[in-house]
Amino acid sequence: MRKYIHVLILITIIGCSQKRKNPEPVPVLNPKPILENIFDNLIIPNFRDVAQKSDSLVINIEKLCANPNQTNLENAKINFENTFISYQHISPYMFGPSTDGITDIGVLINLFPIDKIEIERSITGGNLVINNANRKICGFGAMDYLLYHTNETNLIIELSDINRRNYLKAVANDIKIKISNANLNWKNYRNTFVEDTKLTAQSAINELFNANVKAYELIKNDKLGIPLGIVIKQASGTRPTDVEGYYSGITKQLLLENVKAVENTWLGKSKNGNDGTGFDDLLSEKNTTLKENTKKQFLVIYSEINKISENEKISDLITNQYPKITAIFTQISSNTRYLKSELASALGLTLTFDSNDGD
Amino acid sequence: MKFKYNPFESTSIAPLVIFRIFFGLAMTYSTGRFVVLGWIKKQYIDTTFHFSYYFFDWLPYPNQFVIYSLFFFLLTSSIGILFGYLYDYCKYVFFISFNYIELLDKTYYLNHYYLVSLLSILILFLPLANTFSLDSYLKNEKKNITPRWHIDILKFQFAIVYLFAGIAKINHSWLFEGLPLKIWLPTFYYIPVIGPYMSLEITSIFISWMSMLFDLFIIIFMLIKRTRLLGYITIIIFHFITGYLFSIGVFPLIMSLGMIIFFSSEFNQKIVNKLEILLQKSNFNIHRKNLLSNNIKNYKNYIFTYKHFNFNEIKQKLTTFFIVIYVLFQILIPLRYLLYPCDLFWTEQGYRFSWRVMLVEKTGTATFWITDPKTGIEKYIINSEYLNNYQELQMSFQPDMILEFAHYLQKKYSTNDYKITKIRAEVFVSLNGKQSKLLFDPQLNLCHLNDSFSNKSWIYCK
Numbered sequence: 001m002r003k004y005i006h007v008l009i010l011i012t013i014i015g016c017s018q019k020r021k022n023p024e025p026v027p028v029l030n031p032k033p034i035l036e037n038i039f040d041n042l043i044i045p046n047f048r049d050v051a052q053k054s055d056s057l058v059i060n061i062e063k064l065c066a067n068p069n070q071t072n073l074e075n076a077k078i079n080f081e082n083t084f085i086s087y088q089h090i091s092p093y094m095f096g097p098s099t100d101g102i103t104d105i106g107v108l109i110n111l112f113p114i115d116k117i118e119i120e121r122s123i124t125g126g127n128l129v130i131n132n133a134n135r136k137i138c139g140f141g142a143m144d145y146l147l148y149h150t151n152e153t154n155l156i157i158e159l160s161d162i163n164r165r166n167y168l169k170a171v172a173n174d175i176k177i178k179i180s181n182a183n184l185n186w187k188n189y190r191n192t193f194v195e196d197t198k199l200t201a202q203s204a205i206n207e208l209f210n211a212n213v214k215a216y217e218l219i220k221n222d223k224l225g226i227p228l229g230i231v232i233k234q235a236s237g238t239r240p241t242d243v244e245g246y247y248s249g250i251t252k253q254l255l256l257e258n259v260k261a262v263e264n265t266w267l268g269k270s271k272n273g274n275d276g277t278g279f280d281d282l283l284s285e286k287n288t289t290l291k292e293n294t295k296k297q298f299l300v301i302y303s304e305i306n307k308i309s310e311n312e313k314i315s316d317l318i319t320n321q322y323p324k325i326t327a328i329f330t331q332i333s334s335n336t337r338y339l340k341s342e343l344a345s346a347l348g349l350t351l352t353f354d355s356n357d358g359d
Numbered sequence: 360m361k362f363k364y365n366p367f368e369s370t371s372i373a374p375l376v377i378f379r380i381f382f383g384l385a386m387t388y389s390t391g392r393f394v395v396l397g398w399i400k401k402q403y404i405d406t407t408f409h410f411s412y413y414f415f416d417w418l419p420y421p422n423q424f425v426i427y428s429l430f431f432f433l434l435t436s437s438i439g440i441l442f443g444y445l446y447d448y449c450k451y452v453f454f455i456s457f458n459y460i461e462l463l464d465k466t467y468y469l470n471h472y473y474l475v476s477l478l479s480i481l482i483l484f485l486p487l488a489n490t491f492s493l494d495s496y497l498k499n500e501k502k503n504i505t506p507r508w509h510i511d512i513l514k515f516q517f518a519i520v521y522l523f524a525g526i527a528k529i530n531h532s533w534l535f536e537g538l539p540l541k542i543w544l545p546t547f548y549y550i551p552v553i554g555p556y557m558s559l560e561i562t563s564i565f566i567s568w569m570s571m572l573f574d575l576f577i578i579i580f581m582l583i584k585r586t587r588l589l590g591y592i593t594i595i596i597f598h599f600i601t602g603y604l605f606s607i608g609v610f611p612l613i614m615s616l617g618m619i620i621f622f623s624s625e626f627n628q629k630i631v632n633k634l635e636i637l638l639q640k641s642n643f644n645i646h647r648k649n650l651l652s653n654n655i656k657n658y659k660n661y662i663f664t665y666k667h668f669n670f671n672e673i674k675q676k677l678t679t680f681f682i683v684i685y686v687l688f689q690i691l692i693p694l695r696y697l698l699y700p701c702d703l704f705w706t707e708q709g710y711r712f713s714w715r716v717m718l719v720e721k722t723g724t725a726t727f728w729i730t731d732p733k734t735g736i737e738k739y740i741i742n743s744e745y746l747n748n749y750q751e752l753q754m755s756f757q758p759d760m761i762l763e764f765a766h767y768l769q770k771k772y773s774t775n776d777y778k779i780t781k782i783r784a785e786v787f788v789s790l791n792g793k794q795s796k797l798l799f800d801p802q803l804n805l806c807h808l809n810d811s812f813s814n815k816s817w818i819y820c821k
Contacts, residue, residue, distance in 0.1 A: 028558055029545040199546035201606070221741050232729050232738040232772060289794055333726065337787040337795050341722035341755070345792045348546040351722060352748040355396060357608030359469045359716050 029282065029347070031205035032197045037268045037276035038208065039193050043186060046089040046261075046271060051183040053083040054176040061172040068159035070152055077147055081250055083175070084140050088257035090182075092215040092265045095207050096193065097185030105178045109139035112222070113242045116145055123167045130174040140245075142171045148247035201350040209279070210353040212265045213340045219258050220336065223251075224329045227318055238322070240315035251314040256305050259332070263298045266339065279343060287346040290338060297335040304328045366508035366682065367675055371624035372490055373503075373631050374510045376443075379487035380634075381616035382478065383441025386453070389475075389609040390434045399430055401747070402467055408745050408767055409464040410753075410760050413810060418462055426463075432456040440482075443492020450487075454479045465760070466750045470716050471610040474520060477689075481516065485509050491631055508682060513620045515686060518578040520614070523693045523714035525574030532704075532719075534571065537563030538791040539720035547604060573597055581621040594618050605717060701820035705790060707757050708815060723755030723788040723795070727768060730781035740768060756788045758798065758818055765805035782806050796821070 060079045064072040087110065094104035115136035122128075122137055130138045146168050147155070159165055196204035222244075225231045229238040243251045264270070268278025283291040304327050308317065317324050344351050393399065403426050411418065421429070433456040439449030457479050461472055486509070488494045490501040532538040540563040548554045556562050573593065580590030598611035619627070696709030703710060704719050728737045742751045746764075754760040765782045773779045782805045789795035799817050808817060 028548045028555060030548055198549060217741075217743075225739065225741070230736070230738045232740045232768075233744070234738070236731065236734055236736070287792065293794075336726075337724035337789075341724045341787070342789045342792075342795050345542065345720050345722045345789045348542045348720075351752050354401075354748070355606065356749050357469060357606055357610075359471055359607050359610055 033277040041270040050086040065165040112141040114141035240318040294338040369504040372505040373627035386437035443488030446488030528571035705821040725755040
């Protein structure tokens with residue numbers, strides 16, 4: 001009998017120790033996989049892409065200025081559009097290396113609408129200094145105006161003015177410098193970002209979350225609300241010229257890409273389509289309803305945006321087919337609560353990226 | 360059985376002295392911290408709109424200079440209280456400056472600031488600086504005894520905090536779903552050893568129960584001499600842990616130091632004696648004998664000689680009357696939520712001033728639509744242009760703040776020939792991480808609603 005007892009004890013010990021070797025997997029809210037994925041597969045490649053494109057933009061603008069002809073103008077335009085579209089994919093990352101602590105590069109190079117009178121005045125006065133004092137005469141908006149505000153024949157004639165050529169070069173150069181600086185700074189930011197794996201108000205994941213929300217609110221307010229004339233502080237009437245990319249008319253593409261950029265950050269999906277770890281993956285364990293709602297709402301938004309055909313411009317539609325654009329606004333607004341408040345509550349994130357006492 | 364409590368019976372003043380020192384210390388630290396963190400500018404100066412308290416909307420919002428001055432007075436009066444210097448002035452300065460700051464914006468309402476507000480009222484009537492203070496040293500007089508209600512009212516105040524915090528935790532979400540701890544605790548996954556267990560539901564439920572029991576029974580432990588030390592050690596551990604995990608500011612400090620009031624007179628006297636020895640050692644005071652309060656033996660003689668304070672009868676009756684009123688209010692205010700229908704956590708009617716500490720996880724998204732009276736077109740407002748992040752967050756789920764903000768917008772955008780008469784808001788609120796729901800009908804015209812203590816029947820019952 002005693003023998004059996006020994007065997008029994010032995011079996012029990014083995015049984016228990018085996019159990020300990022394979023503890024039940026505990027779901028962990030570690031944001032490190034998200035931070036790594038978004039840093040390596042979204043932030044870095046997206047900044048690299050826009051940096052490369054803005055480098056070649058400077059070259060193409062130089063070419064155009066050296067030899068203003070239709071081919072060079074078209075090359076410059078294509079290059080500009082690609083840079084502008086690529087820029088949308090860094091817009092959710094206007095924090096850390098993208099800012100000097102007060103202003104982010106989004107404000108410095110993509111403030112719209114621009115002040116065309118002031119741009120013309122600067123050109124006439126030979127003022128080539130693009131400083132940060134007046135952000136309405138530089139950046140993508142200024143480039144958009146300079147390359148598209150009149151037909152190509154007239155533009156080429158205009159470029160015989162050395163002041164205008166110099167101004168154009170200065171604007172391109174300013175965009176390039178701001179982006180390449182941010183690009184360089186981001187490359188050195190990996191450890192700061194990826195190793196900050198807490199979930200406090202000032203943690204990296206919370207900063208990323210709040211920046212993505214901010215980018216989304218900019219889409220809602222600056223890209224749609226204001227041009228639609230539905231923000232209270234405005235005088236009555238619509239403002240179709242206030243859209244992003246008014247002169248080139250690529251407003252729809254910019255809008256689409258910007259929404260995609262925000263969704264990609266939420267999904268952890270890179271531009272080439274690889275879906276890595278994102279906020280949605282943390283939700284899979286905690287709140288599948290919210291995950292599904294957000295996904296569905298993004299699809300609704302895309303279908304609304306894609307109701308705009310290739311040859312239609314958002315600025316024209318604001319005047320002619322107002323409901324078509326308000327429908328986009330409504331659908332974008334509806335996603336705010338999923339992306340912002342519900343996501344914060346579900347994951348224990350904070351909607352204030354600074355210190356506060358609670359109780 | 361006859362109730363034999365005599366509030367005017369004399370007792371050692373030592374607990375009051377210790378309370379004064381620690382209260383002064385905590386308030387000096389709290390104010391200093393507030394200044395160093397740059398919160399004066401962030402919370403009170405860089406803001407365009409401020410949410411006022413009901414009954415106090417007449418209070419003028421001071422300019423920058425006055426705000427900084429208020430904090431200067433708060434800091435100096437805290438230090439004054441700490442050293443018992445010009446106490447009879449400092450207590451008023453403290454009372455006015457602290458409460459004025461608190462009343463500036465209810466966004467920043469915190470239960471422990473409310474506790475400090477109540478204490479600031481109580482200390483107006485308590486002779487905290489009667490001994491072992493610069494005042495008593497300079498006047499060369501010391502009073503070593505005090506009526507026992509002076510100490511008991513402070514005990515009562517702290518007891519109320521824990522008791523109602525405990526009662527508030529007796530609800531289904533807290534005890535059986537482990538909410539909202541189930542949302543908050545997993546974010547501490549990185550803590551060594553226990554980190555991985557923070558994600559387990561059982562951990563949240565266990566901690567929910569433990570904290571409920573702690574809040575409910577800690578006062579009993581502190582009242583009984585045999586369990587007092589154990590209770591106090593538990594208090595220190597509990598507040599240290601919550602302070603480490605959550606950003607709850609100086610709450611743990613105030614509670615840990617304040618609860619020393621529950622210790623016996625002898626124990627408090629011992630701390631006074633220790634402090635005296637420290638002062639002697641540092642040679643701070645040449646005429647220290649004047650400053651020294653009596654040791655325990657002498658204090659016992661005092662009790663022997665003055666059994667009761669020689670107040671006249673009317674004064675005693677008046678004091679008793681006001682104590683009873685105060686006590687009743689402290690018990691009734693946290694219970695006022697019972698007068699309102701629907702879920703308290705959802706409607707927030709009767710939520711403030713009730714010691715509901717870290718009880719729910721709540722967020723919201725609020726969009727305000729204003730009808731242009733000339734064109735009839737609806738326009739919305741970008742909240743962040745009027746509110747800072749924290750104000751927007753707090754407003755987005757609290758009905759009274761939503762209403763106040765709507766009325767502010769109405770006033771701001773109305774002129775003599777442009778009268779805004781319709782503002783509506785689409786407010787989605789998420790309670791304890793659940794799917795967000797509309798707080799009230801988004802078509803409801805907020806211009807026609809007024810805030811009051813009567814039931815806000817326009818809020819949807821959850």
